[in-house]
Amino acid sequence: MLDIQLLRKDLASVVARLETRQSPQPFLDVAAFSALEAERKTLQTRTEELQAQRNALSRQIGQLKARGEPADAVLAQVAAIKQELESSAVRLDAIQAELQSLLLAVPNLPHPSVPVGPDESGNVELRRWGTPRSFDFEIQDHVEIGARLGLDFATGVKLAGARFTFMRGPVARLHRALAQFMLDVQTREHGYTECYTPYIVNADTLRGTGQLPKFEADLFAAKKGGQEGDDGQALYLIPTSEVTLTNVVRDEILAESDLPVRLTAHTPCFRSEAGSAGRDTRGMIRQHQFDKVEMVQIVHPDRSYEALDEMTGHAEAILQKLGLPYRVMLLCTGDMGFGAARTHDLEVWVPAQGTYREISSVSNCEAFQARRLQARFKNAQGKNELVHTLNGSGLAVGRTLVAVLENYQNADGSVTVPEALRPYLDGVEVLRG
Template identity: 80%
Template sequence: MLDLLLLRKDLPSVIARLETRKKPQPFLDVAAFQALEAERKTLQAHTEALQARRNSLSKQIGQCKARGENADALMAEVAQIKDELEHSAARLEQIQAELHALLLAVPNLPHESVPVGADESANVEVRRWGTPPQFDFPPKDHVDVGTPLGLDFETGAKLSGARFSVMQGPIARLHRALAQFMLDLQTGEHGYTECYVPYIVNADSLLGTGQLPKFAGDLFAAQKGGQDAEPTPEQAALYLIPTSEVPLTNFVRYTVLQESELPRKLTAHTPCFRSEAGSHGRDTRGMIRQHQFDKVELVQIVHPDKSYETLEAMTRHAEAVLQRLGLHYRVMSLCTGDLGFGAAKTYDLEVWLPGQNTFREISSVSNCEAFQARRLQARFKNSQGKNELVHTLNGSGLAVGRTLVAVLENYQQADGSVTIPEALRPYLGGQTRLAPGA
């Protein structure tokens, strides 16, 4: 959530920055905001005048009583002022709630270093690593490579519907090995604490990280009653997690940390559940866009002065997975029009997929600055002894299914087998290749 004081101080500047995301900016109802702010100011001025009048009357009442004079009229006016003050306080509370609701729909402001652009075509390549593999045969995509190894979309569809898959045998073991490798790398070399978290969270948790209310349609809700396509918050008190960023970041909800406790570096391997409501017709073949997929998530809770150097470090932490696996990739700085809702700046890692002859996103690493912390009321006690909002960052380290896709396509052999990257072999008992029927 944006800082309300910033909007009050310099609304035109905020609108200009939001318009770099999309112009004209559709996020903030400016007229409604200005009307509420004008009413708030009027009410506050009126409240202050009433309080001053009440104080003056109270003094007069005391003086009258000291002189033995009748003060009924003055006391009646004080009672009337009390009623007006209660009415004003109730309306001010309502205005604050309405302003809060308006701001819940407004995305984060892009950092000044983010390239300006309308969509992904304006994203800027930062660097590349490695080179694409060379084949002496036409490379297949992961569906054709993986199916003989136990990748099964038909059974997934029979069990749950489209965009679900089943893995059996060698490919299921490879999938598990990838997740274990990622966790060991991030905990053993980069200092993250491994966590086990709930796969179902309450609405407050999703509100805190920015998925609610704006992206309710992308979530799977656990309904308490009714069969509505979009259950009300009362019907859907719990939701399947879209990413473990949600529970991990919510560790610090309504918390005041000591400065010495920063940074907090957390990681978890979980399934993720997304309805992909806004992506119908996209990536319908294979594992690129599934309703259920696994991810190793990285979250850091940091001092505000450290968040941008942390963003660079976390991006390197995610890159380390690809480098150990020998996978060619590039790092992209997302433009303003392609930023996620809560992000001030994001780097995407895009891995080379020879079966598709293109780069595909495999990780996003984002600095949310204080945007989530303001929703979460996540703070720390700074060196002056004052409570200050932390900065939150999150990133994939990596999406396990998409990493599996990359391994299948980059390490495929002409005979249908797949060479196992050296980094994964200890997790597979020293095995060097996966072969159909093996």
């Protein structure tokens, strides 16, 4: 959530920066915000006047009583002021709630270093690693390769519907190996603490990281017999463990010495893919359920951009160890996610498509999530200050599986196992159907 003081101080500048994001999209009802702010200022000014009047009248009552004179008329004035103050307080609370509701729908402001652009066409390539392999046989996509190894889309459809996958045998084992390998690298080499988190969360948790209220259509509601959670809130399947890992610090005040906090988890992710009809309908690129190893850092505000580069490197390390060619993209204003101030996407080479496809997105949200979460630390001056939060995929397991199957395919339909994964597969070097 944005700092409301930014809007109060320079609304036009904030709106101009927001308008560089994807459009058309009404990020902020400026007329409603301005009207509510004007009413708030009027009420607060009137409240201060009434409080001063009440204080003066209270002194006057004391003086009248000291002289033994009647104070009924003045007491009546005080009672009237009290009634107006109570009415104003109720309205001020309602205005604050309405302002809060408006702000919850407003995305983060892009960092000044982010290029302005309308969509992915405005993204900037930062670097590439590796050279795409040249094949001396006809390339097959992961659907054809995977079918021989136990990748079964038909059973996924039978069990759950479109955009679900069933795996058995070699491909299921490869999928598990990838997740274990990613967790081991992030914990042993990069200092993350492995976590196991709930897959179902309440609305407060999703509100804290920005999925609610704006993106409810992208979530899967999880209900039992039409009931809500024990606390009366609706329950949802997580779209990513960014949600659960980041909410660990909700309503917490950390010691500065506790920073940075580095957390990672392997979880399934559930997304309705609202608005993606017709996109990537073949294969595993866009699924309703997929696995991901997530990285989250909670850091001091002074080092969040250093941490962004560090986390990007942590995601790159997985691709490099697997020998998968990729490129790093700086997303433009029109392609960034709701909570991000700056985002680096890693795109892996997919031979059958002859292009790079996103496999990780690493974002610095600055204080945007922390303000919603009220996640703070006590700084050197002893004051509570909002932390900065960052998240990124380290990596998306299904898309990494796609990249391994296609980049390591052989002419006979088998798949060579990348050396880094062989210890997780009992030394197996080639997977065959």
